[in-house]
Amino acid sequence: MRRINVALAGNPNAGKTSVFNALTGSSQHVGNYPGVTVDTVVGSKVHRDCEITFIDLPGSYSLTAHSDDEREARRILLHNPPDLIINVVDATNLERNLYLTVQLMELGYPLVIALNMSDEAEAAGRMPDTEVLGEILGAEVVPTVGHRGKGARELLDRVVESCDAEAHPRRVRFGRDIDPLLDSMARNISEAGEELYPPRYAAAKLLEGDPEVVAHLEGSLPPEEMEALRATAEAGRKHLEDIFGDPPEVVLAELRHGIASGAAKESTPEHTHRSTPPDTTHRIDNVMLNRIFGLPLFALAMYLTFWLTFTVGSPLAGLLESLFGLLAELIQGWLPPGLIRSLLVDGIIGGVGGVLVFVPNIALLFLAISIMEDTGYMARVAFLMDRFMHKIGLHGQSFIPMIIGFGCTVPGVMATRVLSNRRDRLVTILVLPLMSCSAKLPVYLLVAGAFFPGQRALVLWLVYLGGILLAITLAKLLRVSVLRGANSPFVMELPPYRLPTLKGILQHVWFRARHYVAKAGTIILAFSIVLWFLSSYPKPEQHQVNGLLDSGRLEVVEEDGEVSALRLEDATDVRGTIDRGQLAAARKAEEMEHSLAGRLGHGLEPAMRPLGFDWRISTALVGALGAKEIFVSQMGILFSLGSSEASVSRLQSILTDRYTARTGISILIFVLVMAPCIATFAIVRRETGSWAIAAGQFVGLTVLAYLLSLAYYQISGLLA
């Protein structure tokens, strides 16, 4: 069977991914938002005895390599030359899309044009004549409707035929002043032994002074030849600047646009050339981007998103939680108490289950985001918020991930994929944990309720606000230090509004929710086991309570033949009673103190003392590394209260007895800033592709938390 390698190239938002899905029958996520494909995706299909492999390139407007996406697309095209390129072209926006087509033609690989969204173009009376267009470009043109799979078969036919015929596109001509120069340079390049880059393309890029291509040629050509070429290029640059008054990169771009616009004009019906009537999109934007209503409408959209995620999602999450509870009970019924049962119930169900419980919230959050993306509203959000975000050194597109971060940091980090500039994306990811996620709320509620029962709302508001201000400061600092660099331009397309399809949206939600479960799940499982081990081992050989029982200072009271209480005589000879639950809780507290986590807490105490934390708080904070809400249950265990919900108010009264409000505030600061949870760590590592960044964030935020709490506790101590 023959193998054909095909690359899919096209503008962002031209429907490349939907054509890819139609061709391969897979279900990659499709969005109406520039830059949805961040990883390159590969799929394959057998057609007419050929095994065709498709690679879906990141969307790009040009092959000049200015954003990460474009650089990646170009790198793949040049370094793994495909047998054929399918150029997906948005038929409703022909002229702009053909600019990339011209550049693909310059590469000289066989080319087939998928004229996508042909139904919309047809409806608007702007459908180009495919024959004329094909004649001008020297490539087969196939009308397609990606999301309905229309035209996929014909496209596959043309791919095989064009590949057999080695149908190279028409040569791109730049006119008498430039062509002879390019031809002679191309000849020199191929004679000098360049094997990878198409010579004429390399010549054009050399003339434009493209640094990456120059660097490549320097590596692959002999130095003397390269020097001669460079001299020719420099002379050519000067010559062209004298003739045209602009450097070659601008001149060539102008000529390419000229070719694109000529091809668009000749192939489309006469009457559509000039008129750009105020279309539906324009009318919708008159409302959505209105000077007065624009921001309130956006606030409403955000409110609905949160309502959907939390008000609708939480009962579902509760349902899931009770299912896991049921599962835990079943296992407790089947298995005898011991190592395996404890690992399954406390470690795995407690840890992984605790994360899976959030799946309904996350799926609904993604539902809302998908709707915004697929309709085209997301680009408008960036448009609305850019002024503000730009002030703090970020990008308009950073806003949505930040908002999502208040729900859960994990999907927030995933949502940063829309940022095309890597620096912007990193800054956003690094400060995201400061947007207090919903798992931090139980901690805030516990501490604020204990020390500031009257002003709970005010304290919460201050903590959230503090996080936001700290995030802004940190973003600014990062932007002028480690991640310094020019602001990325905000030259962004506002795509036309489209009615999303139900299938598309569901695919989208499924695709992302699956990622959350599968990718984060594996690491969470591992860390849950580690944390379980830390807080369970080693077991004390002898419980103190058992010792008390043996020595007779604690005695069992029986009523009607049933054990209902135990009687305790403490050192000062006061007798007390505790019931069975309390006995179990006392044992658990002892086990926790004896475990590695407890010892770690004890070991950390000297370092944590200046922050106002004793070993109990330190131990609970170690647990909170897994997930923030664990802090509450661990404090409960350490004070022998068990981990049930009902004990929160008793825990609060113990906290008020034992600690000062200063310690309370110190806890709030520490939990707000400290390392994000394990799931976040896993997803940051995945999304940035770097252990160093994930670990740096983890350690950096913890150190910052330590310093801020220390500063607060010490200064407030001096003032008091």
Next chain:
Amino acid sequence: MEVGVLSESLEDYLETIYNLLQEKGEARVSEIAERRDVSMASVCQALQRLNKEELITYGAREMPALTPKGNRLAQKIASRHRFVRKFLSEILGVQGEAAERDACLLEHHLSRETLSHLVAFTQFAESARAGGETVQNAFRRCEQSGYVTAPDRPHGKRRRRYKGQHEGPVLSELEPGDSARVVHLHAGCAVRQRLVDMGILPGVELALVRKAPLGDPVEVRVRGFSLSLRREEARAIEVERL
């Protein structure tokens, strides 16, 4: 190395780097590109060649720095530039930017001989007396009284543009609903390439559709699609109203 051995443009690059180092303590590629009004790619190429000549040290991911040899040459180039400018402005009385601009052009084309004669003439004009006043002042007085007519600012075939020296309105000055044609792009390289890729080129018609509720960015309709631009990017697009 002597002045005049390097090519004209490399001398200019060296001088720009020297000036940036004097003013700011560092010479970023982007700033060099901005001052010279060329693309970053050209700057990188030039820097590599200066590096080869051992006039600067320049490697990937670091900012260019002058070697002792480069520093000496740059000082010579800079002092020659200062002299030519001084000659134009103080002796001949050429005003403002024209003196700076023409000094940039002239300095490369003066042979050492002409230069030394000019130096001598300057000393003469400043010190020698003609009818009780310095030659310099006599010339200035004559010029003002109309005996000698100072010519109009000469226009070259190519108009050189400097940053901040806009001649027409810019896109950010338009109001929603206005249409205009692009005349020139003043943007730095990265933004300019992006604009060019999106089809914003001299000669293209565009319309300002709206401003965002916070006043920034703006929505522009061009070639049948909508684009959002920050005002600072729109400021770099010189237009003529339609």
